[in-house]
Amino acid sequence: MSTPGSTIAAGKRAAAVVKTALFLTTILIWAFPVIWVIMTSFKARTDIFTLPPKIFFSPTVEHYVEAFLRSSDITRGIGNSLLVAGLTTLLTLLIAVPAGYAFARVTFRFRNQMSFFALISQMAPPIGLIIPYFFILSRTNMLNTYTGLIAIHMSLTVPFSIWLMITYFQDLPTSLEESAAIDGASPFTTFFRVVLPTVWGGVGVTAIFAFIESWNEFLYAVVLTGSRTKTVPVAIFSFLTTEESLWGPFTATGVSIMAPVILVALFAQRQMIKGMTLGATKG
Amino acid sequence: MDNMAPSKKAGFQKERERFGYAMVSPSMVFLIAVTTLPLVSLLAMSFFRIDLTSPMDNGWAGVENYTEIIKDHRFWHSMRLTAVYTTVTVVLQVMIGLALAMAFFRGFRGQGAMRVSVLLPMILAPVVVGLSWRTLILTPEYGILDYLSILMGFGSKPWLVHPSWALVSVILIHTWQWTPFAFLVFLASLNAMPLEPLEAALLDTRNSWQRFRFVILPMIRPAVYIVIIIRTMVALRAFAAIFSATGGGPGTATEILNLYAYRVSFNSLNLGYGAALGTLLLLLTVGISMVFFRMRKAN
DSSP, X not given: OOOHHHHHHHHHHHHHHHHHHXXXXXHHHHHHHHHHHHHHHTSOHHHHSOSSOXXXXXXXXXXXXXXXXXXXXXXXXXXXXXXHHHHXXXXXXXXXXXXXXXXXXXXXXXHHHHHHHHHHGGGSOHHHHHHHHHHHHXXXXXXXXXXXXXXXXXXXXXXXXXXXXXXXXXXXXXXXXXXXXXXXXXXXXXXXXXXXXXXXXHHHHHHHHHHHHHHHXXXXXXXXXXXXXXXXXXXXXXXXXXXXXXXXXXXXXXXXXXXXXXXXXXXXXXXXXXXXXXXXXXX | OTTSOHHHHHHHHHHHHHHHHHHHHHHHHHHIIIIIHHHHHHHHHTTEEOBTTSGGGOEEOTTHHHHHHHTOHHHHHHHHHHHXXXXXXXXXXXXXXXXXXXXXXSOOTTHHHHHHHHHHHHHSOHHHHHHHIIIIITSTTTSHHHHHHHHTTSOXXXXXXXXXXXXXXXXXXXXXXXXXXXXXXXXXXXXXXXXXXXXXXXXXXXXXXXXXXXXXXXXXXHHHHHHHHHHHHHHTTOOHHHHHHTTTOSTTTTOOHHHHHHIIIIISOBHHHHHHHHHHHHHHHHHHHHHHHHHHHHO
8 A cells, every 4th residue: 555645655665765875885996995005004914915805804913013114114204204394395385374464454456467367377287397307407417315305295285375374364354464453563473463363274274275286286296206315106106016916015005195185184084175165166 | 545645545555555566576476486487488488499308409409399399299199198198187077076065055064074075086196096097996806996997897997908998088177176165166156056046946846957947057167167167177288197106107198288298398308399399389289278268267
């Protein structure tokens, strides 16, 4: 016996089931590869190559020990990456936050032209930039230096940081500067004392993106760094160049590269997604 | 501020203007130094023969690099691959992203888990993504995708060793990593959509496809355009994930223009020829963005 009401209810239930299945599949497709890398990094050598693949196993940290202790490459790589990404982030904020503020809140000649320049400068093809970079840095004996790599990473981070900061500064009420101006504060004082403290959240999100960009960057790093300055995305190749693939130490290193990014994503997912889609939804 | 004396107001404006320049000049000078100047050098280099393996013959070459490129089959092959790779990945991202956004907008339980799992691929190092796919996912039998393929009766596939399959694989990797972006942008714009037209459409006899085509799509068209533009620009920069998954191979099967320019410049150390390839890539990028810009204005 099926009354109209019960068929509608059944239809709704079926739709809910389909939606839940789709929901789980979606999560699985995007999260599983990451989870699988993490799981593999804790599997004993003999548990990695099994058919069917092992979901349950007794975890071990042997690959981490091997990746970090056997060769100094990875530990040094992580140190180099921290240094390069840290300094890139700091220097980027130092010049991009003031620029973002001026573009958002101050009127001056060529303002639109200059902010447009900042926008299009991030479209420069990296492969087109790295060829002259390499040539110039090799002529000036700057290959294999931190300075060269940091400057080039900043060519990636400064443009989007300026634009991200513009959107955060635009959201502030104009009364902020007006009341400071009435009090006779100089524009610099107003910026540092009044405006900046209200956008720390935005600065934080910008810092996260700048750090991740530099931390993950590969093309510039592989061309410009040598054994001393090699960052960890370059160093991780050492486990897979030979015919024998060392999945254990490779995944352990992979997890070490992913770990800070995953941790940040767990805490700041909302703000990061907002920052990522901001340009696209406002534009 | 209206009751200020005119001279004082002008002085105030002058001070604001000076302040503006002071705030933007460090980053402007920096960006000119690290983007504009290198691109000018790139253009200049493309007119020279700069082969680091035989430096004695290096010097002015005029348009020689370009005339060589026109006859270079490997270049045209890489252009075709770039076109295929860019078009297919962008279309897939937009279609899958839109479908998922349609399925999940208007709230659902477990949004937090969804957000984290789709955010992750986008912020992971492309090198780690490429290498992980090459090993843990696409290795014959032991790779999880190949294992699933066998399990479902399709058999093991030559994911990275057969030319066409390798192209499929790098497209798959890029689509996996970046569809979340399209999904999240579409989700945000759907959620920001006014509900009245949709409810009016629900009362209409239109079926769900018509509802999508005539009510929803027109409202999120700007978002679709912007996603296409951003994703095309990023696809044209693709390098690390392909480099780590296939290295451009087997042979030249996945050697998009970026990979070709890289191999010429840093494996063969022929920087002049590489610079000419890089210049063409720059022109391609500028050309495509101008077309997009026009299209967006027209809409």
